Amino acid sequence: MPDRSFTISATRDFPYYRKVWKKVVAILIASAFLPLAIIGGGMYVYLARTIKHKTMEALQAEAVSHKRDIDSFLTERIMDLKLISENNGLSKMMSPGAIEQVLSSLQRELPCFQDLGVIGADGEHLAYTGPYDLKAKNYRNTVWFKAVMDDGVSVSDVFTGFRNVPHFIIAVKRNEGKTLWILRATVMSSLFDNIVTQLAGNTKADAYLINSKGDFQTNARKGGELMMKSQVLPPGRFKGVQVEEKGTTLTLTTWLETVSWLSVVSIDTRDLFEDSRRVRNMGLFVILLGGFVIILSILFTTDSLVSMLEEKRKNNRRLDLRLRRAAFLASLMKLSKGVFSDLTDILSNIHVTGTLMKEQIGLADVCETDLMAEQxxxxxxxxRNLIDSFIRFAGPEDPxxxxxxxxxxxxxxxVFLRTALIEKNIGVITDFQAGFPTVRSDGNALCQVLLTLLVNAASAVSANGSIFVSTSMKENGVMILISDDGPGLGKADMEYLFEPQYSTDRGDSGFGLSISRDIMERIGGRISVRNGEEHGAVFEVQVPGGFVWEYPDAKGVIPN
Amino acid sequence: MIGSKILLVDDEEIFCNNMTKLLQNRSYKVTAVYNGESAIKALEQEKYDVVVLDLKMPGMNGIATLKQIKELGIITETLLLTGHGSIDSAVEAIRLGAYDFLTKPCEIDELVEKIEGAWRKKDDAWKKDMEEKLKKVVESPSAVFKLFV
Incomplete structure (x- = not known):
């Protein structure tokens, strides 16, 4: 029986098919994994690229949106100051309490405005409201003052100035006839920071502003403080969004419209592509798990097949040995048949010589020579019988x-069964027809059939039972009836009794009756069974008078 | 039938000679030859009632000899002697027209019984043949000249 217990394939003993095992495993693994790798890998690359492309598009859109929001914020603040300056006029703004009221209303709208000042063309404060005492300050030489005088509007870079706190200035110029004045508001960087950060929708992204010199105009989340030099070197002005990937950091930059500040959105690609990485890891896990299952299946299947091959090979080897033995015996028997044929001739010579001797010896010596001749x-x-038995043993198909x-x-x-019959005190009642002829047949085979039936009958009957044996002459031969007073046969027994391996409690091994039927068919006879009228089973054996042979191209009877 | 002519064919000289004597003791006219070729020559020269033929002989074996005998077209019956009663030799012999076969060594009485049976069959065949010839003579007297041709 093949070894069904599962052990590691590489350690199992496949002495003749190890190479086949390796080849099959290699081919199956290659044919299973190659398409998997090509399809899986291809899909992963395609998906990763698509995800990256879409993500980049979304990020660019977000960077543009961020820039627009900041631009809008600053534009709105400039508009606020313009409207105030235009609606109120210089005289009104300088009237007591007016500027405080305007600042108050501005702060109600947006708390980022810290103070408000009205400055004359000479840079002196005409009016001021705020937490600092800045009325005596002159701004004539400041950058933002010059810019607003030149351009009418100015948004300054972040600086600390007189107050020593980071802030930036939004200033608008107003011409009232020949009078020129400037409305200036201070935006606190700390508050502006919050606005810029809030505008950046992606919470994982770092959004900040730098000026054209590369100084931070807002705080950056990761190592960038206000007014410090950033690592980003601002390029010349450009339109749209510039994308730069350095290491694991992806940076998107775009210039603001209202002020010469660069809006920077930077994000860690590890955070950005976390989802796609998760999908990739999950895919890899599925592939590995699937691969493991495939490898196990391949090993198990190949093991089973190769084990079967090994077992088959062993069986073939055993069969081969038997065939060789049979071939040897056959050749031996072929040789023996010639030898026995010569021996038969020798015996025949002895026999005929003995017969002649017996006939020619004188009466005086008759007693002694008769004895010798008989011997x-x-x-x-x-x-001769010995040779016949041996030849029959060598070729049982030859009757x-x-x-x-x-x-x-x-x-x-x-007589042969006497011991078995005596043990159970079984009586054998015979009814042999007088004048019964001898029949020409395969005597040994017929003897085997009758012996089987009588042995079975002896097994079937209980103690003190009886077996009946009768013979009768028929038209083309003779019939032998062997019956018993045992329990008889069931319906299934009657149907399958002569089938190979069908055994009953009558003592048949399962082959005896099957062989008997074959023998009877071979010698032209017939065997049948029925239950007796009262009890027991009755076997009928019909033997033809002359030997009947069955050949594919000949059929006939040897005359008796 | 006393006086029947028997042709005994066997390569075993001892068997042949002793069996010849046994059969002669029973008033048979026996001629013994030791091979198939001699048997055919003997049959060409003389008529025999029964041929007792050994199956196993060197050169022309019993079956080949039987075929030749049948080709001669003479009225005779053939009994085969075999070393052991194998079905193939029996079937072949009967198919070729042998009367019967016996296994060696055989009892002289058994052989005589078979010879008698073979003689009766041969006699029947001879009578039938003669009747047909006589019928032809009656129908056409000129045919008498062809009777013994």
């Missing part, structure tokens, strides 16, 4: 035709 005959006959005295054969079998 010669009996030895010659014994030798040996002989004149069979069925009564004598039955008597011999009954």
């Amino acid at each position: 010669i005959f009996s030895e010659a006959i014994r030798g 040996v035709i002989m004149a069979v005295d069925i009564h004598m054969m039955l008597d011999h079998i009954i």
